[in-house]
Amino acid sequence: MDDYEDLPHEALDDPFKPPHPPRKVRCLHCDQTYMSSLMKWQGGLWRCGIPGCDGAGYGFDVFDADGHMFAEEDEEEFDFDGEFDLDIDLESTEE
Numbered sequence: 001m002d003d004y005e006d007l008p009h010e011a012l013d014d015p016f017k018p019p020h021p022p023r024k025v026r027c028l029h030c031d032q033t034y035m036s037s038l039m040k041w042q043g044g045l046w047r048c049g050i051p052g053c054d055g056a057g058y059g060f061d062v063f064d065a066d067g068h069m070f071a072e073e074d075e076e077e078f079d080f081d082g083e084f085d086l087d088i089d090l091e092s093t094e095e
């Protein structure tokens with residue numbers, strides 16, 4: 001089940017090698033989200049898995065889809081209802 005076995009050493013040593021096991025990644029060039037296992041070793045680079053995209057390199061053009069790189073965009077629902085937990089009881093501050 002290890003797709004990496006067929007790859008040349010340079011591919012496995014490449015610092016921009018996709019993660020193993022594969023995880024959901026997103027490409028800065030094509031803005032697509034996909035499994036990193038789609039990335040292909042081609043011409044000495046780990047290419048984006050989307051056909052026709054010139055993005056390359058996990059950690060270079062391709063990042064974890066749920067990483068902080070994309071946090072601002074993906075987290076529309078900020079779980080904060082506007083109420084701090086400041087239940088200061090002004091009448092009983094003195095013991």
Ligand SMILES: [Zn+2]
Nearest residue numbers: 027030048053
């Ligand atoms: Zn891409």
